Amino acid sequence: MGYFKQRQQRRFNHKYIFVDERKEKLDKIVENAKRDLGMLPPKEETYRDRLRGAFVGENSHLARRKESGPKMSTRFIVGALLVCMFVLYYLLKGVWII
Numbered sequence: 001m002g003y004f005k006q007r008q009q010r011r012f013n014h015k016y017i018f019v020d021e022r023k024e025k026l027d028k029i030v031e032n033a034k035r036d037l038g039m040l041p042p043k044e045e046t047y048r049d050r051l052r053g054a055f056v057g058e059n060s061h062l063a064r065r066k067e068s069g070p071k072m073s074t075r076f077i078v079g080a081l082l083v084c085m086f087v088l089y090y091l092l093k094g095v096w097i098i
């Protein structure tokens with residue numbers, strides 16, 4: 001019976017080593033809102049602000065990856081292909097009722 005039941009794969013939990021862009025963006029929004037309300041003093045520019053994104057422009061493969069945007073999933077492509085094959089099959093077979 002081991003042929004019919006597939007084992008589940010281990011989950012892949014990737015944690016970013018250098019940056020979590022979503023968390024930093026949210027923190028920046030909260031900090032800017034507090035500065036606008038006067039709860040925090042004006043911000044001084046740090047070396048991290050100057051370094052953020054400085055290396056992306058220098059590396060062509062990183063710039064291409066950032067510009068390319070999200071990719072279509074393989075499941076969607078396979079599903080769309082199967083639907084197209086079924087529609088083509090029924091059109092060629094002539095099984096429809098008029």
